[in-house]
Amino acid sequence: MTIGLEHYLFVSVLLFAIGFFGVLLRKNTLVVFMCLELMLSAAILALIAFSRYNTTPGAPLMEGNLFVLFIIAIAACEVAVGLAIIVALWRRHQTVELDEITELKH
């Protein structure tokens, strides 16, 4: 049995579904944020797998890989800003549980 594109894509599907499951299940803001990172890395895996399996001898397709490079840079920005927001939230409310943060609701 050779490992085809669909095996990598199924790993990507599983990783994305687990991230989605965590976002729905958990109420701790930090863990929800970690699950968002998992979903982002699932997208990265799919892009790299497509890029590798589409490589032809004449023209090495690098677009998928370059896309991933930009995604990693943007993910780093996103984590920095998101964690700063979480720290600001903690400073104001002394909690990171999503159930207890209802300021915008009322």
Add this chain to the structure above:
Amino acid sequence: MREILFHFFAALTIVPAFFVATSRKPVNAAMNMMVSFVGLAALFVLLETYFLAILQILVYAGAIVVLFLFIIMLIDAGSSPHPRLLRFLASLAAFALMVFAGYYLVFGGGAGPFAEITAEAPGYLSRTFGVSLFTTYLLPFQMTGFMLLIAMVGVIVLSRRFESDETGGEQ
């Protein structure tokens, strides 16, 4: 050999990811996330994109997980209570639905046109990367650098202590 390695590293990616979603302490979740990212980097090596595998280890398993651990240490989140049964079942149903839909989408159509690797990976991968990054994709590259600067300024502004925080906060 390649198949065994693929299955091993796929399990190394998926199983800790599941513990990220279910473990009650954020510290355990962060540690599991690091293992999951290392497994993902190993999958990148199997796909012969060595540069991105190293970048994944450096940025994700290094910087991002350490940042998470630092914030967990700073705000002392403690362990979460068990989620309610109804929410757990609903989340599990959504998870199962996504996995089954993904399974039929990925495996249902039989072998597609890209089922096999037909060509060698380009040699000098980092060089190919650099050339396309600094010729075709120069503008996005510069914009990414500018966005990192914006993120840095934004984080400084967000983490500044405002006057209104001590007085109860009107705004």
